[in-house]
Amino acid sequence: MIFLKKISKSYSKNKTPSNVNLSNKQYMYTSFDDTLDKIVRLLKSHQSEFLSGEELSKSLGLSRAAIWKNIKKLQSLGYKIKSRQKSGYRLVAKTNLMLPWEISDGLQTETIGRKIYYFNTIDSTQNFALNIALKPHENGSIVISEQQTHGRGRQNRKWASPRGGIWLSVLLKPNFEISQASLFPMLTSLALAMSIEKVLRLRPKLKWPNDLTLDDKKVAGILVDASIESNQIDYLVIGVGINFKIQPSAITKIVKNSENFYGVTTLVGKKEKADPILLLQSFLYELEQLYNKLVANNFHEIKSEWEKRSSTIGRNVSISHPSGEIKGKAVGIDNDGALLISSKGKTQRLLIGDVTYQI
Ligand code: BTN
DSSP: OOSEEEOOGGGGSSOOGGGOOOOTTOOEEETTOOHHHHHHHHHHTTTTSOBOHHHHHHHHTOOHHHHHHHHHHHHHTTOEEEEETTTEEEEEEOOSSOOHHHHHTTOOOSSTTSSEEEEEEESOHHHHHHHHTTSTTOTTOEEEEEEESSOBOGGGOBOOBOTTSEEEEEEEOOOOBGGGTTHHHHHHHHHHHHHHHHHHOOOOEEETTTEEEETTEEEEEEEEEEEEETTEEEEEEEEEEEOSSOOHHHHHHHHTTSTTOOOBOOSSOTTOOOOHHHHHHHHHHHHHHHHHHHHTTOHHHHHHHHHHTBSSTTSEEEEEETTEEEEEEEEEEOTTSOEEEEETTEEEEESSOEEEEOO
């Protein structure tokens, strides 16, 4: 199976969100514990005026002391909230964190991203998503973290995940046969490219199998873990790592010795301003749209949009493959996502491998 790491079922059975052990520097918020969400909503809808503690406490059915405690919590999460005796509270600026209620506010999807698990830090969002995959009602859930301590890349490589990036896993339970699982990395990389074009007005390229690049340097990567039952997909966890606003030199230091390193870059520069939430919302929307197209059997449109943005098709490439080095010209993508390589009059289909461009 291409690009997919098959995982054993037993791995996902035990941990559920209710028994996640958080270290003392770690916190988690979800889209379904909603007190903070409600307070932020109320403050946002009254941004030009102060909202009294009494009004907040009446609307939410909480004591004044509980309101004060939650306001303090929001301030510690980066919200600028003015508090004035006798007048109450006023929201001056929202946080930069990708908190669940900020993602939900304005999200236009029906399923993907409707349930959110948020962490300030975690080993890997991918691992957490795998741990909840067997619970009911998790189709479309996302797990997001501001940073990861043990981010995983393709082919068991390390994925450097400092603050400033978007580190995200999407859990899907498609009613598909395993042969279709290999289409998901393509779908995801295309959705991400389209959202970057729309929100940031940049033109990333797609490097087979599913890297996003800017100026031929890597700006995002995708990893899919799949659980398979007989001939059917049981669930997929799609891991998406986006170098949103990172320092390329810091990441380079960590990963420069790994195989296939070809440079790292960032979508947003140090001095530029951009809201990761807007990119995230747009990406989840595009992903859902493309997913619906796949469900409706419309893969051809996805393939042709992917090929349009590809930096691989038409190039002379060398591919490190388990069976050895393969050289030739990349001439297209097959209907299952395989790369078609032409060399000495023959065309080969490749399902896995790392591409290097020949000059
Ligand atoms: C690649 O090697 O190009 C794929 C990188 C995928 C990284 C993402 S970040 C969110 C999710 N959690 C992980 O540990 N890995 C994926």
